[in-house]
Amino acid sequence: MNELLAVFRRELGGYFATPLAFIFIVIFLFTMGAFTFYLGAYYESDQADLTIFFNFHPWLYLFLIPAISMRLWAEERRSGSIELLLSLPIPLWAAVTGKFLAAWVFSGIALALTFPMWLTVNYLGDPDNGVILAGYIGSFFMAGGYLAIGSCLSAVTRNQVIAFVVSVAVSFLFTVSGLPIVMDFFASWAPQQVLSTIASFSFLTHFNAITQGVIDLRDIIYFATLIGAWLIACGIVVDMKKAG
Amino acid sequence: MIVIDGLTKHFGPFTAVDGIGFSVAKGEVLGFLGPNGAGKSTTMKMVTGFLAPSAGTARVCGHDIVTSTLEAQRVIGYLPEGAPAYGDMTVRGFLKFIARVRRLAGADAEKAIGSAVEATELEGVLEQPIDTLSKGFRRRVGLAQAILHNPPVLIMDEPTDGLDPNQKFEVRKLIKRMAAEKAIVISTHILEEVDAICTRALIIDRGRIVADGTPAELMARSRYHNAVSLTLGGRTTVEMAAKLRAIAGIESIEVSPRGDETTFTLFPVRTGEGDTVLIDAVARLAREENWQVRALYGEAGRLDEVFRRLTRSDTNGSGKEAA
Numbered sequence: 020m021n022e023l024l025a026v027f028r029r030e031l032g033g034y035f036a037t038p039l040a041f042i043f044i045v046i047f048l049f050t051m052g053a054f055t056f057y058l059g060a061y062y063e064s065d066q067a068d069l070t071i072f073f074n075f076h077p078w079l080y081l082f083l084i085p086a087i088s089m090r091l092w093a094e095e096r097r098s099g100s101i102e103l104l105l106s107l108p109i110p111l112w113a114a115v116t117g118k119f120l121a122a123w124v125f126s127g128i129a130l131a132l133t134f135p136m137w138l139t140v141n142y143l144g145d146p147d148n149g150v151i152l153a154g155y156i157g158s159f160f161m162a163g164g165y166l167a168i169g170s171c172l173s174a175v176t177r178n179q180v181i182a183f184v185v186s187v188a189v190s191f192l193f194t195v196s197g198l199p200i201v202m203d204f205f206a207s208w209a210p211q212q213v214l215s216t217i218a219s220f221s222f223l224t225h226f227n228a229i230t231q232g233v234i235d236l237r238d239i240i241y242f243a244t245l246i247g248a249w250l251i252a253c254g255i256v257v258d259m260k261k262a263g
Numbered sequence: 264m265i266v267i268d269g270l271t272k273h274f275g276p277f278t279a280v281d282g283i284g285f286s287v288a289k290g291e292v293l294g295f296l297g298p299n300g301a302g303k304s305t306t307m308k309m310v311t312g313f314l315a316p317s318a319g320t321a322r323v324c325g326h327d328i329v330t331s332t333l334e335a336q337r338v339i340g341y342l343p344e345g346a347p348a349y350g351d352m353t354v355r356g357f358l359k360f361i362a363r364v365r366r367l368a369g370a371d372a373e374k375a376i377g378s379a380v381e382a383t384e385l386e387g388v389l390e391q392p393i394d395t396l397s398k399g400f401r402r403r404v405g406l407a408q409a410i411l412h413n414p415p416v417l418i419m420d421e422p423t424d425g426l427d428p429n430q431k432f433e434v435r436k437l438i439k440r441m442a443a444e445k446a447i448v449i450s451t452h453i454l455e456e457v458d459a460i461c462t463r464a465l466i467i468d469r470g471r472i473v474a475d476g477t478p479a480e481l482m483a484r485s486r487y488h489n490a491v492s493l494t495l496g497g498r499t500t501v502e503m504a505a506k507l508r509a510i511a512g513i514e515s516i517e518v519s520p521r522g523d524e525t526t527f528t529l530f531p532v533r534t535g536e537g538d539t540v541l542i543d544a545v546a547r548l549a550r551e552e553n554w555q556v557r558a559l560y561g562e563a564g565r566l567d568e569v570f571r572r573l574t575r576s577d578t579n580g581s582g583k584e585a586a
Contacts, residue, residue, distance in 0.1 A: 099347035
């Protein structure tokens with residue numbers, strides 16, 4: 020636990036040691052706002068809730084989260100510091116989890132800084148703040164899902180650009196697996212059971228369910244399991260790849 | 264303190280380390296020699312628990328590196344090849360991180376960081392990001408990290424690589440100072456280093472140990488061991504060589520002229536111990552003949568020659584490095 024905390028603190032501090040954190044947060048907030056108000060036509064919708072705002076989250080995360088996760092392990096392998104990290108008395112699971120948690124908390128900070136949206140909507144009208152809170156919780160878990168995927172794929176390569184591109188691609192599949200773009204491919208030949216399994220992998224399905232204001236345990240379990248599975252895979256990949 | 268037994272590592276069909284076994288006691292500084300690609304780094308990576316061995320194991324202070332990896336890693340200080348660190352951190356931040364991982368907190372951590380910083384002379388750069396430091400400083404940050412928790416076992420992969428002569432001298436001094444109460448393993452292909460700091464040297468080639476002994480013992484295996492080198496000025500003649508060859512106990516003579524000087528290297532007959540008479544006899548002859556002696560000395564042996572003879576994994580690299 021001690022070691023996990025040490026890794027966590029180092030990683031989180033690492034984001035703020037460089038302009039990365041600042042740039043990321045500014046761009047995150049700016050695009051969030053721009054998407055909501057312009058693309059989403061927030062004012063014209065005349066609705067005192069944050070549905071439009073949350074609807075953009077999966078698509079923004081799709082590109083911004085891999086930007087955080089791409090360096091997690093690829094950078095360690097490129098610089099050789101992975102040899103230092105893994106020859107210190109740190110259990111592998113603590114290194115994997117510590118890094119992931121730091122990235123997750125960082126994305127949580129960025130998410131929390133969108134609070135002016137919440138202030139605005141409360142100023143303009145009388146929204147259901149329970150639904151908004153659910154939306155934030157759902158968004159945070161979804162960010163964790165994207166991060167876990169990105170963390171594992173970052174361990175596969177020492178090239179951050181490859182890590183980024185592959186993470187975006189895999190994340191995209193997980194995002195849209197319930198939409199026609201994926202389903203049409205399987206619909207003609209796969210049995211119904213397979214189809215519903217694939218559809219159940221979709222981030223959108225689970226996230227939309229949460230943003231309706233219903234925090235179903237199954238949706239939370241879905242994201243938690245997904246994060247756990249990808250982190251285990253990440254540990255296996257790190258262990259396999261460290262020789263190279 | 265370190266007991267290595269049948270350590271083996273395969274990478275696919277390639278065997279990097281092939282059943283290496285040796286042990287290192289407290290107070291010993293073991294120099295791990297070998298050409299590039301001989302398996303030095305791979306062995307160190309296995310002993311420090313970074314890589315899992317394909318077969319065999321190592322025990323560090325009684326902890327098996329395969330079955331109790333973390334316990335073994337706690338008693339090891341390790342400087343990996345190239346001294347990797349987290350470049351965006353400051354030196355102080357980095358050492359604090361290491362202290363936390365090593366379970367040092369509060370005053371203990373401050374004290375440990377203080378003495379490691381003092382030993383490696385990093386006081387001036389504590390607040391600088393590691394990325395902005397010169398190669399010598401970065402190496403010293405790696406050293407400070409390795410000795411931070413005052414480990415009984417210290418393993419360093421090329422600790423002086425890329426340092427200038429002054430920095431090399433400082434690092435060697437530091438290693439010597441710590442040697443008494445630790446078991447230290449360093450890998451190097453700088454042969455003078457072995458003579459300077461190691462109490463024992465181990466040469467490996469293609470994953471196997473090909474020589475093991477004190478630097479003096481290894482040098483005794485050189486053809487230059489107890490040879491006498493005589494440099495004469497002025498005109499040299501064929502008779503000079505003949506007269507030298509007439510000295511009892513000389514096996515062969517090599518003549519190498521350079522400018523207006525000529526160096527004769529006289530190799531003794533190998534009978535075992537005690538060929539020291541050779542130099543006396545040569546000195547006497549030179550005096551009697553009134554030769555202009557520019558230099559006269561007995562050779563202890565040449566490590567680079569022993570090294571080249573015993574290793575051939577990487578003939579391009581090793582010859583250059585050994586010279």
